[in-house]
Amino acid sequence: MNLKTALTIVSMSVLSYTYAQQTNAPKFGKGLFNLVGQDSTWAMNISARMQFLGTHQWDSNSDGLSNPETSFLVRRARLKFSGFAYSPKLKYKLELGLTNRDIGGASEFTNNAPRYILDAVIKWNFHENFELWVGQTKLPGNRERVISSGNLQLVERSLLNGHFNIDRDMGLQLRHHFKISDNFIVREALSIAQGEGRNVTTGNLGGHQYTARLEFLPFGYFKNDGDYKGSDLEKxxxxxxxxxxxxxxxxxxxxxxxNLGSYMITNTGNFYKTDISTIFIDAMFKYKGFSFMGEYAYRDAKDPIAKNNDGTLASDENGNLTNQAVQVGNGLNLQTGYLFSKNWELSGRYTNISLNKDITDKGEENQYTLGLSKYISKHNLKVQTDVSYSQSEININELMYRLQVDIHF
Structure with missing residues (x-):
């Protein structure tokens, strides 16, 4: 799908309201418009959002700051289509990414095409509290990854997410929830996916990917799905x-x-295959403007270092072993914030990444982040800024400042 095709889809959707029975202009942040079919057998909400990011960073050492770098970019620009078809029990979601960061990564495995599609999934509530998902979407992994990038408490997700998340993939998911008592809610999710990441067109290169998730909400549901949104904006x-x-x-x-990262390839051009396990434990707490989120991640592999057919260690064209080894290790992310009057929030985050240095050549890294946010219309219109200091066992320490404006229609 190219940009012309994506814009054609949007144009057709806009024109289709002429033939719809009802067109509603939602409130700000609830979509550009709603469409409902003449016989009420389908509905569509169309929305868009953008993020504008400025970053300035320096190398940091005992002599002070050096090597300043500045960048400005449209971090994200997305189009979303959601609703139901035939029955309210059959829902769908289509999300397209239009920035270079979203569509980059074209390769022989994606038919050398831009990766426009983020989510393309159907959700069928086929029996009571059971729901079957079919298509490409986020796997039920760590909480921070499942939280939309437009609903984050700080400018961007943590280093833990960058190193360990399992992102999106193509497959099936079975979801269910039940109550132990009036307030105690349990959610379950099972997934089987291709295991190659999003928009891969060459089929399954290795085995399949299996994911299971279990959640407990002992005090009932959060307001407005707040367990998967940063900050306690609902107080x-x-x-x-x-x-x-x-x-x-x-x-x-x-x-x-x-299902992310670099392909591990042997000297004969074949793929090196190994079993990889990832564990996530996370929590979200909110009360009267105070919020806390904690996550722990652990990754291991049966045989993490890629080997050639003759048993020698595989390396890339530069002789680098790192990209030819599973990034095994663990990470801890702790973040908190308090929402003051007039929707100003002060937040902080500590992240520790500890990769196996003997295997990955990367070692341990700590990052400390202090953030300030002004929510003009909750997450739909906000200005966020943060400053981060990173200490690395291997690389040069860094200081980074970011400023971002986020708008959702």
Whole structure:
């Protein structure tokens, strides 16, 4: 799908309201418009959002700051289509990314085409609290990854997410929830996916990827799905807590970060395959403007270092072993914030990444982040800024400042 095709889809959707029975202009942040079919057998909400990011960073050492770098970019620009077809029990979501960051990564595995499609999924509530998802979407992994990039508490997700998340993939998911008591809610999710990441067109290169997630909400639902949104913008009047855990197993994975990262290739041009396991434990707590989120991630592999057919260690064209080894290790992310009057929020984050230095050549890294946000219309219109200091066992320490404007229609 190219940009022309994506814009054609949008144009056709806009024109289709002429033939719809009802067209509603939603409130700001609730979509550009709603469409409802003449016989009410389908509905569509069309929305858009953009993020504008400025970054300035320096190398930091005992002599002070050096090597300043500045960048400005449209971090994200997305189009979303959601609604139901035939029955309210059959929902769908289509999300397209239009920035270079979203569509980059074209290769022989994606038919050398831009990766426009982020989500393309159908959700069928086929029986009581059971729901079957079919298509490409986020796997039920760590909480921070499942939280939309437009609903984050800080400018960007943490280093833990960057190193360990399992992102999107193509496959099936079975979701269910039930109540132990009036307030105690349990959610379950099972997934089987291709295991190669999003928009891969060459089929399954290794084995399949299996994911299971279990969540507990002992004090009931958060307002407005707040357990998957940063900050306590709803100012929960009663304590709300969500605790979750996920286990992901990628059988015969060919990438060094499960379904993400670099392909591991031997000297004969074949893929190196190994079983990769990833574990996530996370929690979200909110109460009267205070919020806390914690995550722990752990990744291991059956045989993490790629080997050639003759048993020698595989390396890339530069002799680098790092990209030819599974990024095994663990990470911890802790972040908190408090929402003051007039929707100003002060937030902080600590992240520790500890990769196996003997395997990855990367070692340990700590990052400290302090953020300030002004929510003009909750997450739909906000200005966020943060400053981060990173200490690395291997690389040069860095200081980074970011400023971002986010708008959702």
């Amino acid at each position: 929960e009047q009663k304590p709300k807590l969500a605790i979750g855990g996920s286990y992901d197993f990628n059988n015969n994975a060919v990438k060094n970060k499960s």
